[in-house]
Amino acid sequence: MISVEKLYFAYPGASEATLRDVSFRVDAGEAIALVGAAGAGKSSLLRVLAGFVPSLVRGERRGRLHLDGMDPGTARPADRVRRAGLLFSDPSSQLSGICPSVREEVAWGLGNLGVPRQEMKARVNGVLARLGLEALAERSPFTLSGGQQQRVALAAVLALAPRVLLLDEPVAMLDPQGRHEVLQAALDLAREGHVVLWATPHLEEAASFSRWLVLHQGTLVHDGPAAIPPSHGALEAPWTRLARKADGFGLWRGPWPVREDQAVEGLRR
Amino acid sequence: MRLDTRTWALIPLAVAINVAAGSIASYFRLPLYLDSLGTILVASLAGPAAGALTGAVSNTVIPALSNPVWLAFVPVAAVVGALAGWLARRGFLGSPLTAAMAGLLVGVVAATLSAPVSAWLFGGTTGGGTDMVVAVFRAMGMNRLEASIAQGLVTDPLDKMLSFLMIQSILAALPHRLRTAFPQGDLLGRMRSFSLPGLRGGGLQHGERRAVVLAGSPTGLYRAADGILHRTAPLTKILLVAACAAAAVTLPAVVAMPDGSRLPAPALPLLATALLGVALIGGVGLELGRTTATLVLPLVLSMVAVNGLFGGAASTAWGPFRWSTPAALEALGLGLRVFLILESVVLLLLTTRPDLLMGDLERRGLPHRLAYVLLASLNLVPTMLRRAGEILEAQTSRGMPLGQGLSGRARALVPMSGPLLLGAVSEVEERALALEARGFGAENQRTWWSDPPRTGWDPALQLLLVLTILMLGGRLFL
Numbered sequence: 211m212i213s214v215e216k217l218y219f220a221y222p223g224a225s226e227a228t229l230r231d232v233s234f235r236v237d238a239g240e241a242i243a244l245v246g247a248a249g250a251g252k253s254s255l256l257r258v259l260a261g262f263v264p265s266l267v268r269g270e271r272r273g274r275l276h277l278d279g280m281d282p283g284t285a286r287p288a289d290r291v292r293r294a295g296l297l298f299s300d301p302s303s304q305l306s307g308i309c310p311s312v313r314e315e316v317a318w319g320l321g322n323l324g325v326p327r328q329e330m331k332a333r334v335n336g337v338l339a340r341l342g343l344e345a346l347a348e349r350s351p352f353t354l355s356g357g358q359q360q361r362v363a364l365a366a367v368l369a370l371a372p373r374v375l376l377l378d379e380p381v382a383m384l385d386p387q388g389r390h391e392v393l394q395a396a397l398d399l400a401r402e403g404h405v406v407l408w409a410t411p412h413l414e415e416a417a418s419f420s421r422w423l424v425l426h427q428g429t430l431v432h433d434g435p436a437a438i439p440p441s442h443g444a445l446e447a448p449w450t451r452l453a454r455k456a457d458g459f460g461l462w463r464g465p466w467p468v469r470e471d472q473a474v475e476g477l478r479r
Numbered sequence: 480m481r482l483d484t485r486t487w488a489l490i491p492l493a494v495a496i497n498v499a500a501g502s503i504a505s506y507f508r509l510p511l512y513l514d515s516l517g518t519i520l521v522a523s524l525a526g527p528a529a530g531a532l533t534g535a536v537s538n539t540v541i542p543a544l545s546n547p548v549w550l551a552f553v554p555v556a557a558v559v560g561a562l563a564g565w566l567a568r569r570g571f572l573g574s575p576l577t578a579a580m581a582g583l584l585v586g587v588v589a590a591t592l593s594a595p596v597s598a599w600l601f602g603g604t605t606g607g608g609t610d611m612v613v614a615v616f617r618a619m620g621m622n623r624l625e626a627s628i629a630q631g632l633v634t635d636p637l638d639k640m641l642s643f644l645m646i647q648s649i650l651a652a653l654p655h656r657l658r659t660a661f662p663q664g665d666l667l668g669r670m671r672s673f674s675l676p677g678l679r680g681g682g683l684q685h686g687e688r689r690a691v692v693l694a695g696s697p698t699g700l701y702r703a704a705d706g707i708l709h710r711t712a713p714l715t716k717i718l719l720v721a722a723c724a725a726a727a728v729t730l731p732a733v734v735a736m737p738d739g740s741r742l743p744a745p746a747l748p749l750l751a752t753a754l755l756g757v758a759l760i761g762g763v764g765l766e767l768g769r770t771t772a773t774l775v776l777p778l779v780l781s782m783v784a785v786n787g788l789f790g791g792a793a794s795t796a797w798g799p800f801r802w803s804t805p806a807a808l809e810a811l812g813l814g815l816r817v818f819l820i821l822e823s824v825v826l827l828l829l830t831t832r833p834d835l836l837m838g839d840l841e842r843r844g845l846p847h848r849l850a851y852v853l854l855a856s857l858n859l860v861p862t863m864l865r866r867a868g869e870i871l872e873a874q875t876s877r878g879m880p881l882g883q884g885l886s887g888r889a890r891a892l893v894p895m896s897g898p899l900l901l902g903a904v905s906e907v908e909e910r911a912l913a914l915e916a917r918g919f920g921a922e923n924q925r926t927w928w929s930d931p932p933r934t935g936w937d938p939a940l941q942l943l944l945v946l947t948i949l950m951l952g953g954r955l956f957l
Contacts, residue, residue: 221656262912266484268660287920296916302862303906304913307491308854310834317928319916322847324923334928352858366917 211374211405212236212259217273219251219258224269228254230428232273236407238373241400243416243436244409246425252409255425256376258283259407261290278373288323294374295367299382301359305351305366312354313338313347316366323370337369341395357388364395374405381415393418413450413468437465437472449473482532483662484920486525487848488911491855492903493517494537495863498544500896503867507892510609511638515559519639519646520900522564523572524661530560532852540856543700543828547821548778551600555592559585563643568666572647582643583636590631598623601817602782602790602810609634610781617789645893649900657904700770700828708761708830712937713839716827718944723823725951726750732812741808747815754822763829767822770829775821779814786810833857839931847925863899870898 212235219229229251236242246252257263261282263271275281278293285293298304309315313334320330338344341361346354351362360380367375377396381389397418400406410416417436424432449467453476456462467473496517504513518537522530534556541549562585566572571581597603597613603623604610609630616626650658650667658664708716730746758767787807788800795802837850874894914920 222659223655257912260912260916262915266912266915267908287915288918288923291916291918291921296912298909298913300906300909303910306851306855306914306917307858308834308837308851310832314834314928319918321926321928322918322921322923324921324926327926327928330926330928363913370917 211238211240211278212407213274213276214259215274217255217258217271217275219254219263219269219271221254221269226428228269228428229258232425232428232430234423234430234433236405238405239400239403240421241397241406241419242408242421242423243419244407244423244425245411245413245416246409247411249427250411250425251428252411252425253378256296256378256407256409259374260294260296260376261285262296291319291323291370291372293372294376295370295372296376297360297364297367297378297380299379301356301363301383304363305359310350311348312343312351312362312365315351315362316369319366319370333369333371337365340368341365355385355388357384357391360384360388360392361395364392368399372404375399375407377406377408379410380408382410389415414448417469436468482525482529482848483911484915485661485907485911486521486529487852487919488914489521489525489661489903489907490529490533490536490852491859492863492907492910493521493533494540494852494856495859496520496896496899496903497533497537498541498860499863499867499899502864503871503895504892506871509892510634511641511892512634513638513642513892513896515556515563515639516642516645516896516900517903518556518560519563519642520649520903522560523567523646523650523667524658524663524904525564526568526663527561527564529662530562530564531557532560532849534558534560536852536856540853540860542824543833543857544860547774547824547828548601550824551596552593555589555596558592559589559639562588564663568663570667572643572650572667575644575647578643578647579640582640585643586636586639587632589639590628590635593631593635594624594627598627600813601778602786602813603627604778604781604785610785614785614789617785623786623790645896645900649897649904652901653904657908660908700825701832702763702766702829703832704762704830706760706762706830707934708758708763708826710932710934711830712933712941713827713831713836713931714843715937715940715944716831718941718948720820720823720827722944722947722951723750723754724820725948727816727819729951729954732815733808741805743808743811743815747819751815751819751822754819754826758826758829761830763826766829767826770825771818771822774825775818779811779818782810782814782817783807835931838927838929841925842927842931848919851919866902867895867899870895 214235215233217229217232218227220227232251232255244252244255254267257267258271258275259277259282261277261284263269263283265283271283275283280289280293282290282294305315306318309318316334316337317330320333325333335344338347341364343358343361343365346358346362351359354362360383364380375396380396381392384392393415396406396408408416408419416422420436421434422432422436423430449470449472452473453462453467456477462476463479464476465472467476494517497514500516501512501514504511514537515534518530518533521533535553538549538553538556563581566581566584571577603613603617603626612630612633613626616629617623621629658667727747730750731744732747733741734744735741755764755767758764787802787804787810790810791803791806793801794804833854837845837854841847841850
């Protein structure tokens, strides 16, 4: 579904590249955590994958990129949107801000693509049911909680039926309940065949995903099971901190853990 | 007009900043407006066309929220935006000194252009606090136009100089990537860094969510209801506004009696009363009465008072006061014309949901990006007012003095508006990308969730109104 080979990206006038020599492949139905500290290049990678470079985000891109059979950087806006959906952390800046109800907010993107009314209604109702938003359908998006707004924003992206969901720290501004709701929705979508790429600096959040891509200063340093290589312990979860302390006493072997079971396993070794 | 999505996303934020910064300025009771800060920001980053559009949208949106008088100044606001964009392109924002010069120039142009509008359309007054300044100049013997220009020259250049200095300081502090992402960002050239005291400090800190409530209606003039006027097609009500404007321009406001005396003509007051009757049937009579009484009536009274007291040869004198009945009557005539137009605009706004109005206009050819900008601006104003209130609260709770005296208050204004501007520029990329992720840039024929309201009467009413407009227009050529 996604194939990236030797991807390089640099913002105009920047002294260093933001992404260097990044290569990976993703198949349909995979849910992947894109892990990295602030400034590691996560958001830039998602912007490149969504096809916003160079039309909206200026910069130099090199390397091969295929997403659902085409290079999103050269696609027409309507084709781009149908392939990859992008969600950010701040729910209020993602809603159109012009719709009086949740239902119309979710329908707005479909209207932009000229989807006929009957199909629009079917898709909106389907997505609202899918994300458990039917009870909020007539509410003004301005009056919802952050978690609810973020689910509406996700619904608005999903209504466009993209095969790939690019989620850029989608729960950073939500309370624990809101985080849980959006995370569950994303994992469910992956089970239904979507590709989900979830960017986060928080290892506890990433622990819900079985495959991790770890970015460090623009380079992909790990592509595999949930684990941080020992040389990149700067990304800390509580279990990682514990393991690093154990390492100080010579009690630790293997990769840094992020989940309880990995920590127990590491201590046994 | 081809603007990039980033600019389309910035314009509503800028319009809301115009309103919020204007509210902060009036909160401090200063003779400054700061209501073109957002316009200058867009003009600097995205060029003259985007600046002109921001100014025009700003003065179109404010009437829907508070005061319809602003509609008359749409062209002035557009020129301010275009000129600011042109000056920025020529490098005037490179240093504080040249930015202040640009502000001075724009201020003089704004004052000169606003003066004829307020002199001829509103008898030299606008119903605001500056009417007192106009009155003083009239008392000094100036005519309506001269007094309006003089009033503008007292306030506008200072206001625009401060606005340009604030924008220069903000832009110089922006990271290179953020600035050059905009169409005109590269053209601004090297910028000498300059910091107005407190401008870049003090955004909101975590947990500071209490807000000072600033002036401004969070819901706009629209009143949700299910009356006959609410169910009438938006186009019919737009035609009603056009018919009222045609009547106001063409029908006599003052008639000469056989004995040579002059009296107000009955046509315009009758039409204004009829409009109130229509509003009563539509269930918004009380709202229309209240809104016009608070927004439009003070303007008319101010026009009559300033012109009666200071305009023309005195017909009566009481001690130091002189009263000119002909001048007052002329101003009343003008006031009645303005009243009828604004009353019909208020009726349209009271009974038409903004998104349905825009949806209707879009179907009739209004570009969808323009419709987006108008609606998003309208909806962002309450958010931005809330944000301004939070900043005000945060700054004062950190012990920042609100300032004593005029210059102290003016200095306190700067740290209040800076975070609004910085916040807008830093969040605009995400807004633009979110719009694009939902097909904003697609070149399809758009479709809608629902149709605008429409009754069986609408086609006949629309025909009748068009005929009325044509008939009234014909009077001009007879």
